[in-house]
Amino acid sequence: MLVRGERIAAAGAAESLETPPDARVLELPGATLLPGLIEGHSHLFLHPYDDTSWRDQVLGESLAERTARAVVHAEASLLAGVTTMRDLGTEGAGSADAGLKTAIEKGIIPGPRLIVTTRAIVATGAYGPRGAPEHRLPKGAEVADEADLVRVTRDQIGRGADWIKIYADYRWGPNGEARPTFTQEELALVVRVAGSSGRPVVAHASTAEGMRRATLAGVRTIEHGDGGTSEVFALMAERGVALCPTLAAAEAVALYAGWRKDAQPEPPRIRAKRESFRLALEAGVPICFGGDVGVYPHGDNVRELVLMVDYGMSPLEALRTATSGNARIFNLGGLGHIKPGRIADLIAVPGDPTLDISTLRQVELVMKGGKIVKAPRKAF
Numbered sequence: 001m002l003v004r005g006e007r008i009a010a011a012g013a014a015e016s017l018e019t020p021p022d023a024r025v026l027e028l029p030g031a032t033l034l035p036g037l038i039e040g041h042s043h044l045f046l047h048p049y050d051d052t053s054w055r056d057q058v059l060g061e062s063l064a065e066r067t068a069r070a071v072v073h074a075e076a077s078l079l080a081g082v083t084t085m086r087d088l089g090t091e092g093a094g095s096a097d098a099g100l101k102t103a104i105e106k107g108i109i110p111g112p113r114l115i116v117t118t119r120a121i122v123a124t125g126a127y128g129p130r131g132a133p134e135h136r137l138p139k140g141a142e143v144a145d146e147a148d149l150v151r152v153t154r155d156q157i158g159r160g161a162d163w164i165k166i167y168a169d170y171r172w173g174p175n176g177e178a179r180p181t182f183t184q185e186e187l188a189l190v191v192r193v194a195g196s197s198g199r200p201v202v203a204h205a206s207t208a209e210g211m212r213r214a215t216l217a218g219v220r221t222i223e224h225g226d227g228g229t230s231e232v233f234a235l236m237a238e239r240g241v242a243l244c245p246t247l248a249a250a251e252a253v254a255l256y257a258g259w260r261k262d263a264q265p266e267p268p269r270i271r272a273k274r275e276s277f278r279l280a281l282e283a284g285v286p287i288c289f290g291g292d293v294g295v296y297p298h299g300d301n302v303r304e305l306v307l308m309v310d311y312g313m314s315p316l317e318a319l320r321t322a323t324s325g326n327a328r329i330f331n332l333g334g335l336g337h338i339k340p341g342r343i344a345d346l347i348a349v350p351g352d353p354t355l356d357i358s359t360l361r362q363v364e365l366v367m368k369g370g371k372i373v374k375a376p377r378k379a380f
């Protein structure tokens, strides 16, 4: 393969390429070259909850600390082979993701190409952190309802949001269970306002009803989907709405709660996750690679791919979700393929990841936009 400037000039066997005499030649024996990974669900402004709880991060860490952490997380992601990343909310750090994206674009700090959402939008009363009713605690997202959703959506666009994220449900049921938040009309309103500016909407939804409303409203992707039924997955498949299953986050939360994976049976929440993922695959729902990284360590993005395979997807299909699949779902025409004319975001891993997906944990080479950001250990 030949790279010129930031793009792939030619692809194929070495002998078939017309290599210019001044070309720098990189040999990667035994390695597989693939497009840079496109992470679909991250939180660069969060770090694992077994270290500091979500609540303590949102309420107790300064914006400066959170941004400093995000800078470190962005580099860790890039070195792990993630060359593009959709970040789904700063969780209390305002629109700092938009500034982080600018700093990466200007070359001030290393990191993936970012798609940012600034603050997620949540219904009044639904979201945390919660305190005593007489206190008004700052929230991990932006609160809006009814007509105010128009102003908030437009305001977020003005502050740099590439996508709008909305919570279609949350754990605010009478017994703390997940229940829908916004009405069908409210969700449709946000999709309409975002859509007229050319921006897609992503919905957090784990109940079948929240997923159904979000799908009918016209969102592009649904995150989590734990309670998805055959009916709602069939509807998503019909409308081309993708599912980001976030298997790795569910597992991480169970592990933090004390589950010993090697010694104990799977807790109900993990069994439900397996089942909903199976139903989604069966229904032909487009699957997005997105693990909710930040709940678990940045740079360990591949954890989600390993679980997708463990839960029934073939390694090749899992690889597609992280490359050409997410490129299609996120409208990233220049990325996700190794073809002449595409942007040279490339990684190399040892062996054959279509046989063993976990080789993606040992990324040897990372190239972003034709520039090598991680070089193989072996000299070249």
Ligand SMILES: [Zn+2]
Binding pocket: 041, 042, 043, 088, 292
């Ligand atoms: Zn998330």
